[in-house]
Amino acid sequence: MSDDYAKAIPVTGPESVPYWEGAKKHQLVIQKCGKCGHHWFPPSTVCTGCGSRDINWVRSSGKGKVFSFVVFHRLYHKGWDGEVPYVVGIIELEEGARMLSNVIGIPVEDVKCDMPVEVFFEDATDTLTLPKFKPV
């Protein structure tokens, strides 16, 4: 935790409040359809699988794999100064939903598509916790 946190602070949309509140409690929560069982991300007000309005927030196992990834070598934001190269990945959770995050705890050149990963939580500020992923 730090008072001089220099990275971007997300501007939270009304539909994603449960996700960010869950992260603060170190829980990864996503939406699940009460009708067809589909999980999806980012949050919305309708099931992206079947169109049902029967939506529930559920806890993800936090396990998944790297569907794809990129390695940032160029600095786009001063908050990342000194941290390039870093990995941004699309994580496919066991439940099927995909989300963007960082893959950490492994040399950037060793990251591969389909590599198994699991969530951990980085307390960025007193009010912001970020779900990130590391190799299993």
Add this chain to the structure above:
Amino acid sequence: MIEPSTHLRDKYAIAGAGHSRLGKVPGVSAQGLLEEAMLNALDDAGLTTRDVDGLICRGPDEIYTFHQIMGERLGIDAGFSTTLTNGGASQVMGVALAAMAIDAGMASCALVGYGRDNWSRVHANKENHMRGSGRPQQMYGMEFGPEFGYYGAIAAHGFGAQRHMHDYGTTREQFGAISLAFRKHALNNPDAVMQKPLTMEDYLNGRMIVEPFSLFDCSLQTDAAGAVIVTSAERAKDLRQKPVLIKGFGTGNNISGWFNGDNMTHTGAIQSGQTAYAMAGVGPEDIDYAQIYDCFTYMVLVQLEDYGFCKKGEGGEFVASGALDLDGALPTNTSGGQLSEAHVEGMLQVVEGVRQLQGIYGPERQVPNAEIGLVSGHGGNTVCESTLILGAA
């Protein structure tokens, strides 16, 4: 199930094409660049602003109803006019929309164009330069991205390239073959921004931006504009320039998301191409040249597959075979494209697609015996595609 539409085939034409100065053009707004291109297109057709009753634009994204600004500056009232906001798919779609509007009796002669002062904007201040964008930050997602250091189109497209490399064994050398082919074309285009030859060694030693993309995988940041005139094939016959027939067009939009399903390796070009081929009554084997939207090298490779010029997964071998050269199986981006000519999100590729059928070039740039060409537009945060099939009159 969408039924193929054929009644528009060869009924409308592009009667003129033009572009502005390209590259670093300080002291001119995006609107000024677009006017320059539009007036050049009108000159090409032997028309003036007084002949125009349709105006379709894409403007700097943060300007509300951009077509009204252009109408005011040009002194044009129009039966049909709008601003499109479909990213790089807007420009080819603008031509299709013009044909549809004319067919519906809402206009008879439409100007379609796009201009952007992107070099000037990116270099206007340090903040824009660091973000690599001239657009306001507010236009991008504010959660599920920036907090993870995820910025820019290079990374978005890079995910697709990485997954394609994983699924099909595509290599960086194969992406490089695309850059090299387009640079060769640019050397025969005196208006192209890039005028130095590019070798595979240069490509592989290029500064890494967002892996798997280096500097030479990325399109240029330029000030530039392009425009074309759409009218009936009948009327175009009587104008100054040889008419170029609109044989078919299509769109396909994987707007359920780039991260969804296999959208990043099977793009909107599949549906867009099938629709356009059906309208035109042709297939990939009939296409003599292509102008493929090349924001990044990978997008060329995947679109070539999705348009059926080679099988899925074989795009790497196809581009490395020399197919994209002027004497190759499918001469592609014959002006140098967005990687080496200038980047106006697909508009200059419409212009080049038209000029190849006007037959105005010398042998160093003219595709021999060109009769049918395909132009693609791709964008809208990587999931929107539009396709135009043009034919000689």
